[in-house]
Amino acid sequence: MSYRFRISFFLGFLLIGLLSGVAIAEGINFPIFGPIFGPIDATFSVFTQPQAYQLKATSLLNPNQTIIAFPEWKNRVSAISVSRIHLQKIGLLYSQVRWILDTDKAQTTGVTIVDDCFFEMPIQDAFLFFGKKNIREGVGFGFNPTDFFGEKKTVDRSRREEDRRVEREGDYVVGMDAFFDKFSVSAGVCPRIDVGQSDTRVFAKATVLLDEINTDLSLHYLGSSLSGVGYNLSSTFGDSLVVYSETAYRYGISSKKVVALIQDGTPRQYKIREEGHTQFVDTVLGGQFTCSDRSNVILEYHYHGGGYDDAQWRSLTDYSQYSHDLYLKNTAPELMKSYLQQANGLMNVGKMRQHMVFLRYSCPELFDRTLASVAILYGLADGSCVSMPYIEYRYSDTVIAYLSLYLFSGSTTSEFGLLNWDSQVTCSMRWFF
Amino acid sequence: MVRYWIVGLTSLFCVSSVFGVSFEEILQKIDQSRAPAESFATRMMVTFKTDHKLEKLGLWVRVKHAKKSLVVYTSPPVYKGRVLLMVEDNLWVYIPGTRTAIRISPQQQLMGQVSNADVARVVFHLDYQVSSMTPETLNNEPVLKVVLDAKTKAAAYKTVVMWVKKEGCTPIKATFFALSGRPLKTAYYKHYTSVFGKMLPMLLEIHDHINSEAVTTIEYTGYELDTTPESYFQKSYIERVSNGN
Numbered sequence: 001m002s003y004r005f006r007i008s009f010f011l012g013f014l015l016i017g018l019l020s021g022v023a024i025a026e027g028i029n030f031p032i033f034g035p036i037f038g039p040i041d042a043t044f045s046v047f048t049q050p051q052a053y054q055l056k057a058t059s060l061l062n063p064n065q066t067i068i069a070f071p072e073w074k075n076r077v078s079a080i081s082v083s084r085i086h087l088q089k090i091g092l093l094y095s096q097v098r099w100i101l102d103t104d105k106a107q108t109t110g111v112t113i114v115d116d117c118f119f120e121m122p123i124q125d126a127f128l129f130f131g132k133k134n135i136r137e138g139v140g141f142g143f144n145p146t147d148f149f150g151e152k153k154t155v156d157r158s159r160r161e162e163d164r165r166v167e168r169e170g171d172y173v174v175g176m177d178a179f180f181d182k183f184s185v186s187a188g189v190c191p192r193i194d195v196g197q198s199d200t201r202v203f204a205k206a207t208v209l210l211d212e213i214n215t216d217l218s219l220h221y222l223g224s225s226l227s228g229v230g231y232n233l234s235s236t237f238g239d240s241l242v243v244y245s246e247t248a249y250r251y252g253i254s255s256k257k258v259v260a261l262i263q264d265g266t267p268r269q270y271k272i273r274e275e276g277h278t279q280f281v282d283t284v285l286g287g288q289f290t291c292s293d294r295s296n297v298i299l300e301y302h303y304h305g306g307g308y309d310d311a312q313w314r315s316l317t318d319y320s321q322y323s324h325d326l327y328l329k330n331t332a333p334e335l336m337k338s339y340l341q342q343a344n345g346l347m348n349v350g351k352m353r354q355h356m357v358f359l360r361y362s363c364p365e366l367f368d369r370t371l372a373s374v375a376i377l378y379g380l381a382d383g384s385c386v387s388m389p390y391i392e393y394r395y396s397d398t399v400i401a402y403l404s405l406y407l408f409s410g411s412t413t414s415e416f417g418l419l420n421w422d423s424q425v426t427c428s429m430r431w432f433f
Numbered sequence: 434m435v436r437y438w439i440v441g442l443t444s445l446f447c448v449s450s451v452f453g454v455s456f457e458e459i460l461q462k463i464d465q466s467r468a469p470a471e472s473f474a475t476r477m478m479v480t481f482k483t484d485h486k487l488e489k490l491g492l493w494v495r496v497k498h499a500k501k502s503l504v505v506y507t508s509p510p511v512y513k514g515r516v517l518l519m520v521e522d523n524l525w526v527y528i529p530g531t532r533t534a535i536r537i538s539p540q541q542q543l544m545g546q547v548s549n550a551d552v553a554r555v556v557f558h559l560d561y562q563v564s565s566m567t568p569e570t571l572n573n574e575p576v577l578k579v580v581l582d583a584k585t586k587a588a589a590y591k592t593v594v595m596w597v598k599k600e601g602c603t604p605i606k607a608t609f610f611a612l613s614g615r616p617l618k619t620a621y622y623k624h625y626t627s628v629f630g631k632m633l634p635m636l637l638e639i640h641d642h643i644n645s646e647a648v649t650t651i652e653y654t655g656y657e658l659d660t661t662p663e664s665y666f667q668k669s670y671i672e673r674v675s676n677g678n
Contacts, residue, residue, distance in 0.1 A: 043510060082529075084676050092676060125664050127673070136533050162528065162535070179664035186669075207669040214522050216536065216668055234536040236523060238586045239612075242536050290541050292611060369486075397488075397509030432510045 042083040047430035049076040051158065053421040060317075060324050060412050061347070062420045067327075067340045070420055071104035080167065091121035096134070098167060115170050126178040129188075134170035137205070137220060138246050139232045142358030142377065143302040145248040145282035146230040148203065148222040149190070158404040158426035160373065160390060161360070175203075183208040199225045226252040226278075240290050247283040254278040256306060257346050259315040267332040270319050272342050280305030286358075294365055300358040307354040310381065317413040319343065344420075353415050355380035369394045377416075384410020384417050401429045456563035459579060462602035463595065464499075464556040466622075469629045471499045474659040476507075478652045479547055483644065492552060495659055501666040502553035503674055514675045519553040520666055522585060527671040534671045539589050547639065547649050550589035557581055560588035571596050571605060590617070603632055616642045628656045 052073045058064050078100045085093040096115040101108060118131030138144030141161040149171055155164040175188020187204040202223040209216045215235040222228045230248030237243065254275040263269035286300035308316065320343045327336035350356070357380060362373030371392040378385040386409075392402040406424045410417030479490040491508035506515040514529035525534040526541075539550055554560065561581035569578045581593040592610040597603060604622040611617050618641050622634035633653070641647035664670060 043513070094676060125662070138533065139536065166528075177669070179667060179670055181663045184664070184667055184669040207667070209520060209523065209668065211521060211523070216523070218669075236536060236538055239539040239589065242538050244536065288538070290538050292613075294541070296541070394511065397511055400511060 040083060040085050042081065044082075044433045045080045045430055046433075047078050047080075047428055049078070049158070049426060049428040051075070051424060051426045054423045055421045056419075059420050060320050060418055061340055061344050063324050063328055063340075065420075067337055068344055068420070069106075071106070074102060074104040077101045077103075091119055091127075093117075093119050096167075113169050115167055117170075118173070125180065126176055128176050130174040131172070132170040133173045134165075134168050135173065135203075136165050136168075137218075137232070139234045139244040140246045140284040140286055140300055140302075141288075141298050141360065142286075142300045142375075143246075143284045143304070143356070145246050145284055145302075145304075146220045146228070146232055148201075148220070148224070148228055148248070158406075158424075158428070159402075160392075161375070171201075220248070224252065226250055226254055230282075242288045243286070244288075245283070245285050247281065249279070249281050250306060251279040252277070254306060258308075258312050259319045261315070261319075267326060267335055268322060270339060272346070278306070282306060293363075295361065295363045298358070298360040298362075302356040302358065304351070304354050304356065308352055309354060313353065313381070316343070316346065317418075320418070321413065347418065349415060349419060350377055350386070353379050353381045379410070379415050382410060382414035382417075384408075384414030386416050398432045399429070400432075401427070403427045456566065457558075459566060459577070459597075459602055460558050460561070460563050460581070463579070463597055463604055464558055465631060466597075466601070466603040466633060467557075468496065468499065468555040469631055469633060469656050470658055472497050472659050472661070474655075474657050474661070475653050476655045477552060478654070479552070480650045480652070481547075481647070482649070483647045494552060495661050495665075496555055497659075497661055497663065497666055499556045500559060502555070503661070503666060503671075504549075504553050505674060516671045516675045517549055517553055518666065518668065518671055519549065521559070524549055524553070525668050525671065527675055529675055534668045536668075547651065548589045551637075551639075552651070554589075557593065560585050561593060568599075569596065574605075575599050576605060577602070601632065604634070618642055629658065 050073065053070065055065065055070055055072060056062070062068055062070070078098055080096065080098050082096045083094070087093060095117040097117070098113045098115065099110070100113065101110045114132050115134045116132060118129050118133045120127050120129040135149040136147060137149075138147045144150065147165070150165060150168060153168045155168050157164065171190045172193045173188050173190045175186060177184060177186045183206060185204070185206045188202070190201040190203070192200045204221040205218055207216065207218040213235065215233060218232045220228070220230045220232070228248045228250045230246070232244070232246050234242060234244035254277075256275040256278075257272050258275050260271050260273055261268060262271050282304050284300055284302050286298065288296065288298045290296045319339065323336045323339035323343065327333055327340060357378045358375065359378070360373055360375035362371065364371050366372045371394075373390045375388040375390070376385055377388070387405075387407045389405045390402065392400060394400050404426045408416045408419050408422055412418070474493070474495045477492040477494060479492060481488045481490070489509065490506065490512065493505040493507050495503040500521050502517075502519045504517040504519075506512040516527040516534075518525045518527070518534065524537050524539060524541075526537050527534040537549075539548070541549065550560075560583060562584045563579055564582045565580045567578045569576050576596045577599055579595045579597055581595065583591050590609040591612045591614065593607055594610070595607040596605045598605060603625060606619060606621050608619045609617045618639050621638040621640075623638060624635040625632045626635050633656070635653050637651040637653075639649040639651070641649070665674060
């Protein structure tokens with residue numbers, strides 16, 4: 001059932017992609033569908049994105065680069081189609097499809113990702129929607145605790161924080177948004193159709209502007225194996241400062257992996273198990289200040305209760321260090337290699353520890369057509385950090401290029417120091433049609 | 434001290450009564466020359482020009498009860514679908530695809546010398562009050578020099594000095610000052626045309642005081658009276674506006 005469903009969905013996406021590829025100008029009408037189709041508004045963009053890594057000769061998780069073969073470079077070529085097809089008096093069909101070709105030294109792979117393909121039907125002041133939708137929530141830039149649907153999704157981290165979540169695979173969903181004069185409510189269900197999705201999830205949201213205090217507030221609920229309730233708050237002070245807070249209380253079954261020592265001795269027996277029942281708070285407090293020259297500073301503190309605390313982190317690093325040392329001494333090398341492979345699988349950089357700070361300074365109009373920024377993600381628990389300079393040049397109204405750097409620093413057992421590379425550079429050029 | 438207050442208040446009274454109208458009435462008349470009605474829609478073409486660059490931005494603006502505005506970017510392709518929402522002192526920007534609107538401060542500018550408030554806020558009386566009014570001559574024409582001071586923290590400028598025609602108070606020229614007192618830009622209101630029985634400028638020419646070669650123009654076209662539902666002017670609705678619902 002689910003297989004057939006996905007095949008028919010894919011064919012639908014393909015059709016919409018082809019339509020949008022053809023209808024690259026606003027307002028194209030298809031005579032055959034005249035009575036049904038309104039204007040088709042479509043954009044098509046192509047981009048190429050070479051990426052290079054400065055690999056460490058040896059690291060805790062990849063001694064002498066013998067555990068995992070990381071590519072020194074890769075290139076991604078993508079075509080992205082975004083289309084809005086207005087169906088007369090019925091609703092809107094929205095789609096965003098990406099065709100991606102990844103190439104590295106060893107191979108070339110292709111994949112089609114559907115970020116969005118949903119139909120939305122207005123019913124008085126409400127909208128009923130169903131299909132695949134990339135549901136995004138949150139007011140934070142560096143972290144989004146209430147972005148429940150995005151926590152396990154892959155995003156292009158070389159892009160600026162505002163843009164990262166734009167191209168992200170969606171979830172199958174049926175839901176409704178209802179609008180009233182002063183507030184809106186949303187609710188929906190994401191049935192378990194995709195095999196990558198662990199369970200059926202339900203969600204609800206209410207949004208209101210508290211105009212007496214110039215603050216907007218939204219309340220969020222997620223019903224899932226790891227459920228959550230949360231809020232988003234943002235407010236403006238004076239003409240330059242925006243402050244915001246985003247918090248989620250999570251409860252249920254966590255899939256976070258923790259390391260447990262089963263049996264001491266030589267070699268030690270370790271087991272990596274899921275944490276199981278848990279409850280924690282995930283919160284962000286941040287501010288954004290804009291100077292009179294339009295440069296902009298963002299500062300955020302993130303407490304991630306679901307991250308590794310000091311004891312859990314020590315278990316992970318002890319495990320990695322032990323496996324690393326014995327592997328190099330050739331003691332039970334196959335077992336140690338499997339331990340190190342598992343440790344590599346646990347890496348989720350920037351989301352592992354509990355206390356993080358995000359700082360970004362950006363100049364949106366440097367030398368007319370250039371946007372420049374530098375961001376730092378700093379781990380308060382271990383003092384490791386990643387610096388992320390970024391420069392974007394708008395060559396014309398239809399061509400944009402950017403250069404993004406990731407510079408990691410920290411001790412060998414810190415979150416950013418554990419990585420198998422010291423830096424990465426990404427350049428990208430994107431053409432809009 | 435009391436004497437100074439009495440003298441000051443008397444002077445203010447005299448100045449306003451000389452022209453036969455109160456400060457509030459002057460401001461009201463100026464505002465009437467900027468918008469055809471409390472709720473309306475218009476299209477704008479913003480052109481930013483320097484010696485070495487020319488950029489154009491197409492905007493479609495909906496205003497509700499003067500306090501709420503929706504600004505939709507219609508061109509160029511890189512900005513298309515972007516939406517700016519202003520509800521009283523609150524501002525949000527929506528970038529297509531992000532599916533979330535980001536709250537921004539009034540300081541975050543749109544393009545060139547055009548601030549968010551320049552396109553989203555069509556009346557002065559919400560953010561400014563008249564502090565003085567003096568008769569002057571501009572281009573051999575008798576005008577009134579009206580000084581507006583910010584009355585809210587969210588006002589985009591500390592002071593706006595306007596030169597308006599004595600008859601009808603239609604704006605001719607305005608200089609906008611930053612919090613520091615530094616002049617930022619001077620705008621010229623041109624091509625007055627009758628729209629729904631009111632004379633409105635169809636062209637706003639803005640000269641930058643910091644970058645003297647930079648000139649931004651805002652051309653207004655296609656005014657229409659609008660009855661956009663109240664529910665559209667919400668942060669959570671912006672995505673639909675971007676999608677053309």
